[in-house]
Amino acid sequence: MPILLLPPEFTRVLQLQLIPSRPAYCSPQFISVQYAGLQNRSFREMPDLLAARTQMALSLGFHIVFAEIGIAMPLMMVIAEWRWRRTGDRACLELARRWAKGTAILFAVGAVSGTVLSFELGLLWPGFMRFAGPLIGMPFSLEGFAFFLEAIFLGVYLYGWDRVSPRAHLAAGVIVAASGAASAVFVVLVNAWMNTPVGFTLAADGSFATIDPIAAMGSPAAFQQALHMLLASYAATGLAVAGVHALVLLRGGARAFHAQALAVALLVGAPAAVLQPLSGDVSARVVAETQPVKLAALESQWRTERGAPLRIGGIPDAERERTRFALEIPYGLSLLAFHDPHAEVKGLEIAPRADRPPVAVVHLAFQAMVALGSAMALVSLWAGWVAWRRRDLTSNRALLGALAIVTPFGFLATEAGWIVTEVGRQPWIVQGVMRTANAVTPMPGLVVPLALFTLLYCGLGTIVVTLIVSLVRATSAPSGLVPDRDPAS
Amino acid sequence: MSADIRSLGLPELVAAVMVVALNAYVLTGGADFGGGVWDLFASGPRRAEQRALIAHEIGPIWEANHVWLILVVVMLFTAFPPAFATLGTVLHIPLSLMLLGIVLRGSSFVFRSYGARDDASQRRWGSTFAVASIGTPLLLGVIVGAIVSGEVGAAAMRLARAGETAPPSFASVYVWPWLAPFPIVLGVLALAMFAFLAATYLAAAARDDALRDDFRRRAFAAAVVMFVAAFGALGVAHVSAPHVRRGLMSMSGGALSLQLATGSAALLALWSLARRRWLIARASAAAQVSLILWGWVLVQYPFIIPPDQTTRAVAAPRATLVLLIGALGAGAVVLMPSLVYLYRTFGRVESTDG
Numbered sequence: 132m133p134i135l136l137l138p139p140e141f142t143r144v145l146q147l148q149l150i151p152s153r154p155a156y157c158s159p160q161f162i163s164v165q166y167a168g169l170q171n172r173s174f175r176e177m178p179d180l181l182a183a184r185t186q187m188a189l190s191l192g193f194h195i196v197f198a199e200i201g202i203a204m205p206l207m208m209v210i211a212e213w214r215w216r217r218t219g220d221r222a223c224l225e226l227a228r229r230w231a232k233g234t235a236i237l238f239a240v241g242a243v244s245g246t247v248l249s250f251e252l253g254l255l256w257p258g259f260m261r262f263a264g265p266l267i268g269m270p271f272s273l274e275g276f277a278f279f280l281e282a283i284f285l286g287v288y289l290y291g292w293d294r295v296s297p298r299a300h301l302a303a304g305v306i307v308a309a310s311g312a313a314s315a316v317f318v319v320l321v322n323a324w325m326n327t328p329v330g331f332t333l334a335a336d337g338s339f340a341t342i343d344p345i346a347a348m349g350s351p352a353a354f355q356q357a358l359h360m361l362l363a364s365y366a367a368t369g370l371a372v373a374g375v376h377a378l379v380l381l382r383g384g385a386r387a388f389h390a391q392a393l394a395v396a397l398l399v400g401a402p403a404a405v406l407q408p409l410s411g412d413v414s415a416r417v418v419a420e421t422q423p424v425k426l427a428a429l430e431s432q433w434r435t436e437r438g439a440p441l442r443i444g445g446i447p448d449a450e451r452e453r454t455r456f457a458l459e460i461p462y463g464l465s466l467l468a469f470h471d472p473h474a475e476v477k478g479l480e481i482a483p484r485a486d487r488p489p490v491a492v493v494h495l496a497f498q499a500m501v502a503l504g505s506a507m508a509l510v511s512l513w514a515g516w517v518a519w520r521r522r523d524l525t526s527n528r529a530l531l532g533a534l535a536i537v538t539p540f541g542f543l544a545t546e547a548g549w550i551v552t553e554v555g556r557q558p559w560i561v562q563g564v565m566r567t568a569n570a571v572t573p574m575p576g577l578v579v580p581l582a583l584f585t586l587l588y589c590g591l592g593t594i595v596v597t598l599i600v601s602l603v604r605a606t607s608a609p610s611g612l613v614p615d616r617d618p619a620s
Numbered sequence: 621m622s623a624d625i626r627s628l629g630l631p632e633l634v635a636a637v638m639v640v641a642l643n644a645y646v647l648t649g650g651a652d653f654g655g656g657v658w659d660l661f662a663s664g665p666r667r668a669e670q671r672a673l674i675a676h677e678i679g680p681i682w683e684a685n686h687v688w689l690i691l692v693v694v695m696l697f698t699a700f701p702p703a704f705a706t707l708g709t710v711l712h713i714p715l716s717l718m719l720l721g722i723v724l725r726g727s728s729f730v731f732r733s734y735g736a737r738d739d740a741s742q743r744r745w746g747s748t749f750a751v752a753s754i755g756t757p758l759l760l761g762v763i764v765g766a767i768v769s770g771e772v773g774a775a776a777m778r779l780a781r782a783g784e785t786a787p788p789s790f791a792s793v794y795v796w797p798w799l800a801p802f803p804i805v806l807g808v809l810a811l812a813m814f815a816f817l818a819a820t821y822l823a824a825a826a827r828d829d830a831l832r833d834d835f836r837r838r839a840f841a842a843a844v845v846m847f848v849a850a851f852g853a854l855g856v857a858h859v860s861a862p863h864v865r866r867g868l869m870s871m872s873g874g875a876l877s878l879q880l881a882t883g884s885a886a887l888l889a890l891w892s893l894a895r896r897r898w899l900i901a902r903a904s905a906a907a908q909v910s911l912i913l914w915g916w917v918l919v920q921y922p923f924i925i926p927p928d929q930t931t932r933a934v935a936a937p938r939a940t941l942v943l944l945i946g947a948l949g950a951g952a953v954v955l956m957p958s959l960v961y962l963y964r965t966f967g968r969v970e971s972t973d974g
């Protein structure tokens with residue numbers, strides 16, 4: 132993909148770095164920043180660090196599901212409502228209203244779990260925030276305003292059906308959809324900066340010598356991560372909603388209603404799911420260029436070699452530094468990562484052992500994401516083909532069955548993808564600049580909050596699922612609003 | 621970071637905007653919490669109507685109100701990162717508990733509105749909502765009290781010196797700074813303030829006179845608690861928070877007039893409640909609570925975390941502050957009309973929603 136070529140601004144920013152010709156995060160001579168009261172602690176020996184990482188992972192893994200839904204559902208509601216206004220089909224209106232009910236629940240849980248996250252940055256990683264706050268505060272502040280718009284107009288959208296004009300109502304939905312996407316982009320810019328930090332130089336004592344928060348927003352990983360995340364939201368939510376309605380249809384739910392639902396959900400989900408592997412390819416190539424150790428981990432490439440093979444499956448063995456039982460496709464990795472069968476791919480050996488991420492986790496998570504993503508893309512292509520040829524998806528039971536099966540795939544792929552990104556960055560919290568162990572709070576006993584929040588999330592998760600299931604059940608009963616007629620008529 | 625990369629006045633400007641956002645949170649989100657308190661204490665023949673009015677007033681807007689808090693947090697870690705790190709470290713326990721409260725309150729509110737209609741689950745979510753609505757403001761007040769008392773800053777200093785001297789005990793850093801008389805009294809004060817605000821708003825919003833009188837009585841009750849807690853806080857400060865006492869004693873002319881203004885707003889609020897002048901009551905209650913907040917800020921100035929972290933000393937580099945101010949300005953241009961639109965849409969309508 133041509134977008135891969137980094138614009139010249141990036142090179143300029145990179146030259147601001149400590150090591151003039153190479154960005155700090157690519158350099159083997161990593162700098163470590165230390166803070167008063169926080170010793171440079173060994174990575175594997177700390178139960179508290181492990182607890183903090185687990186709590187952060189859990190909170191993010193929980194939040195991201197609601198965030199994705201919060202990004203894509205408003206778009207789908209807007210499309211349904213717009214169709215109702217165009218065609219006068221009551222099924223579309225009913226659809227928008229029922230989806231709105233579910234979204235109200237999910238959005239509230241997204242809002243409170245996001246609040247937890249913004250505090251957790253300080254509760255768990257005070258060293259990180261003290262260092263990075265001035266650099267990453269910019270996208271977080273912009274995100275704050277995006278939240279505001281989102282929350283305000285979601286209020287208007289959900290509670291304002293009878294209080295504002297139809298046109299204003301639809302416009303409110305559009306604003307919600309746009310600001311949800313914007314908040315995702317802003318927060319992902321922060322994460323991209325953690326992966327490829329730019330926009331600052333360090334003085335000898337580890338404080339900032341110069342700082343450029345705008346440049347920090349445009350880090351080399353920013354574009355690909357934001358794109359991949361947005362597509363992931365639409366693909367995961369769209370296909371999940373399509374899957375649920377497909378299941379209800381298989382069980383004989385009201386045809387007109389669920390056919391509309393399926394159509395709108397696929398309109399949002401299927402194109403994104405088809406594009407996602409392409410965008411994943413862009414991601415992999417940026418990672419290859421900017422985070423060689425992460426790429427080596429996700430492909431379990433131990434040695435630096437030219438013409439590296441692509442490994443499918445396999446069990447990485449960190450002791451012996453090799454990967455067993457993998458299906459190897461010759462030249463595959465060099466080809467995918469650099470579009471050249473003889474390109475050199477860096478192996479994990481370029482990093483000292485202590486500075487390598489847990490290879491097995493990263494490798495397996497990456498394989499899982501690609502497998503799930505391929506399945507989603509295939510089912511989406513199939514649905515597109517059926518729609519294009521016969522224009523009636525609802526009578527194709529095999530397709531409905533396939534859609535029902537892929538319902539959770541997008542969310543699972545998202546979790547897997549974030550594990551690749553975050554675990555693959557270890558032991559760094561800011562790639563090459565700050566170690567996770569130096570960022571964690573000095574407070575002991577972190578298993579207690581971990582247990583508390585684990586309980587909380589389990590409870591919340593269970594309740595949300597129960598509520599959504601009961602909302603879906605309610606749609607299986609033929610509703611008075613919608614005459615059960617064939618959508619083709 | 622040396623002084624030359626910062627220009628005069630920027631840190632204070634950002635800090636002031638932060639207090640404005642906090643003020644907005646107290647007046648909107650705080651009143652939502654207060655509504656939860658009155659949900660718990662709903663009683664008498666109009667108990668169901670009281671609950672319905674509370675749900676109706678909170679429903680469409682609590683998420684938007686809640687974003688003020690997030691904005692405060694974001695501004696804090698962008699502009700004053702060491703202060704954010706200090707708070708997150710020393711106040712880990714009360715902050716985590718407060719988060720628990722925020723999560724339970726927000727989610728139980730929607731679960732109650734959208735969940736099963738049977739009495740058992742309604743009651744379960746209702747009481748979770750109410751209990752969380754009490755716990756969260758209490759903790760918020762405790763946290764503010766711990767900061768004001770100077771104990772948070774002191775604990776952070778002990779922690780930073782941990783390498784040189786014997787390590788401080790767990791409790792002396794993570795528990796005693798906030799589990800102390802002064803923070804607890806401030807917790808009660810915050811709770812009473814939010815309850816007072818909510819009762820006044822609800823009295824102003826109610827449609828029928830009996831319901832109005834219910835909330836009017838509640839506003840008086842909250843006001844009594846508020847006065848007791850406020851004087852209690854002064855008394856406790858005299859004994860156990862010398863820093864605050866000094867701040868209050870060395871009141872400059874400006875601070876003194878702020879106190880007088882607070883007193884007059886309080887009197888006006890009570891008078892207008894007594895005379896059933898609802899709009900005046902609403903405005904003066906909001907003014908009174910805001911003035912208390914600014915009074916706190918004045919006592920604490922120039923410290924963001926007394927006794928050593930001044931606004932200026934912990935401020936982020938100038939480039940960050942300038943950009944942050946720019947972003948806040950641009951954001952406000954979009955935000956203000958949207959907020960006005962939201963409150964207009966849901967401000968005064970009779971219909972309940974489905």
Ligand code: HDD
Nearest residue numbers: 356360363408411414415501504505541544545548549552
């Ligand atoms: C619906 C979800 C979904 C699907 C189907 C895919 N991904 Fe993905 N992937 C994500 C959801 C995701 C994610 C959760 O959104 C991540 C985590 C961080 C990010 O930017 O996106 C991610 C990260 C991520 C990364 C690491 C980026 C980084 O660390 O900067 C790579 C290399 C890929 N993906 C590659 C792929 C490929 C080759 C796929 C082929 C099918 C694929 N992804 C499908």
Ligand code: HEM
Nearest residue numbers: 184187188191192195318319321322549553554559560567
């Ligand atoms: C875009 C915003 C995000 C930011 C700013 C962010 C930030 C962080 C931070 C500060 C940590 C702790 C330090 C570290 O372990 O490196 C972390 C860890 C982690 N995060 Fe993220 N994260 C983001 C998104 C996500 C999402 C959506 C997930 C979803 C699952 C996720 C999964 C994880 C995991 C698994 C860890 C633990 C890694 C480990 O310690 O091995 N992250 N993240």
Ligand code: HEM
Nearest residue numbers: 197198201238241242245246248249278282311315318690
């Ligand atoms: C460290 C990382 C993160 C933090 C601190 C964070 C913070 C927050 C906060 C405070 C909210 C609540 C806003 C409100 O009250 O309305 C929120 C909601 C949201 N967040 Fe996150 N977030 C993080 C990661 C992410 C990621 C990785 C994404 C997505 C891609 C995301 C997308 C959203 C969206 C779309 C919402 C709107 C609420 C919803 O639709 O459920 N966030 N987040």
